[in-house]
Amino acid sequence: MASDKPSREQQSPEMIAFHSQYSALADTLSGNQSVILPFATHLYTNDIIDKTVHQNVQDSRNPPYERAVTILSAIESVKMKLLPEKTFRAVVLALRKIDLSMTANKLIEALEASGGTVPPDLVPQLSPNESRTSLPGDSQLPVLEDTEPDINDLMNFVAVHIVGDQWKMLANSLDFDEAEIESIAINNQDEVLECCxxxxxxxxSKAYPPYLWSELQTRLCSPTVKLNAVAQEIPKRREKQKEMDKKYEIYQHFDSPTIAVLMQKVGCEVSDKWRGIGSELGLSPSTLSTIGRKRGDDTLKIMEVFSKWQAQLTTPxxxxxxLIALSSPQVKERKLADIICSDLKK
Structure with a gap:
């Protein structure tokens, strides 16, 4: 029985180009899930996908890849066959509107390769905010390994560079829904570092999307978050922190600090940074939250941080x-750390 699917010779250049980029488009959209619905809306308003497809895409409970494929399969199976030129144009313009111009450019290059003619108004454009997931083979961003990040590293290399509502955009990119984001904001009184x-x-704890450095890099570079510079600097900052850690390694051989000495040299100077210090010393979020709920000023809280730390030995x-805790980006007390170093050497 003959297949209803047209052969490559019967397909339009637009269909061939779209089909060749199908997988890359699915990966790009699913990797930048916050743009999936806007992309679908642009296509719906231009009569490229129907209302049913648009409604299905609105259900954020479905996996991002499934939502992306729902759109692309609808395009390929209907309008790309019936109205290839109009449909191809609409897809390219929709990609540009959601700030995925370089992905649109890949489509245009594929159209040229398939023998199609590119209209003057679809000449490739560049987008400085393009996500790394939409740039196959892109070498601008250093590749981060597929390892799980330490929370303190996330605080030191990412959170300290986030301002205002950027954390909410990142949360949305990490598949958090509005209720979860609002809960985090309320629980942490909209304090950016604590929200992060x-x-x-x-x-x-959710482990979805995958809790990996590489995944975070992708989300930071999404068109809605636009923290490409932060992602770019993560490897450099990690190396710099390693150098700083090495600088203070010799002090592990000094006598262990007592609570009294810690309060004298640290607690009395930076008691307001008790939470960051506690986090750097390895205390769990629940322990820090318990300390935060107790009555008393910051001096009492940092004293309890030191007490819990020495009791639990979360770090040596x-x-x-x-010293490593004080010099970390989230505590930002390198000067105090150096003063303590000088005192210890006396």
């Missing part, structure tokens, strides 16, 4: 651990 800490801990009970 809660976000990262929740992401780690050494001056090295304290």
């Amino acid at each position: 800490r809660d976000l990262f801990n929740t992401w780690r 009970n050494t001056w090295s651990s304290v």
